[in-house]
Amino acid sequence: xxxxxxxxxxxxxxxxxxxxxxxxxxxxxxxxxxxxxxxxxxxxxxxxxxxxxxxxxxxxxxxxxxxxxxxxxxxxxxxxxxxxxxxxxxxxxxxxxxxxxxxxxxxxx
Amino acid sequence: xxxxxxxxxxxxxxxxxxxxxxxxxxxxxxxxxxxxxxxxxxxxxxxxxxxxxxxxxxxxxxxxxxxxxxxxxxxxxxxxxxxxxxxxxxxxxxxxxxxxxxxxxxxxxxxxxxx
Numbered sequence: 001x002x003x004x005x006x007x008x009x010x011x012x013x014x015x016x017x018x019x020x021x022x023x024x025x026x027x028x029x030x031x032x033x034x035x036x037x038x039x040x041x042x043x044x045x046x047x048x049x050x051x052x053x054x055x056x057x058x059x060x061x062x063x064x065x066x067x068x069x070x071x072x073x074x075x076x077x078x079x080x081x082x083x084x085x086x087x088x089x090x091x092x093x094x095x096x097x098x099x100x101x102x103x104x105x106x107x108x109x
Numbered sequence: 110x111x112x113x114x115x116x117x118x119x120x121x122x123x124x125x126x127x128x129x130x131x132x133x134x135x136x137x138x139x140x141x142x143x144x145x146x147x148x149x150x151x152x153x154x155x156x157x158x159x160x161x162x163x164x165x166x167x168x169x170x171x172x173x174x175x176x177x178x179x180x181x182x183x184x185x186x187x188x189x190x191x192x193x194x195x196x197x198x199x200x201x202x203x204x205x206x207x208x209x210x211x212x213x214x215x216x217x218x219x220x221x222x223x224x
Contacts, residue, residue: 036215092119096142099144
């Protein structure tokens, strides 16, 4: 029973353009949503989060948008850089973390 | 300061065997959580330990067990290994019990292969 879903396994974007990664969830009780970035041979590292009472949170090039009525969140990266190439996991918090299956982002120089 | 460390890095076992994975949290962190990441999937929560007591358990069989020691390090044990237990096992530590996720710091993981 996958409560957090990332339907795009991969995404390729040109350097300097916007990357948009999407995530859907089913449990309306989640109180926090997070994005993690994972490089090969490393554990996930926290990127940005948003409380369920907010609809937008921005941190530098990264912005997360939350649409509670649609149970959907997205991560925008502007401008995309080659160093952003990694697997991005969406996660939702309810006592512990529920992760999506990840989206592999490739930023082409 | 050292981050979360896990040992061993890689491990190969055969079906039916038992395995013990180890995790050392960041100094001062009292909470340790374990996750299983199967190839092509996201990490799935197994256990949380805080102050040496189990505080949360995911949907895993009783073959999975864990404990936390007085120095807050932790071990994850898996008995009667199955092929499906092959995965990356991640440990995460945090200062507080009720982490909202951004306070969790992950180790590099232990890659377990069951043949």
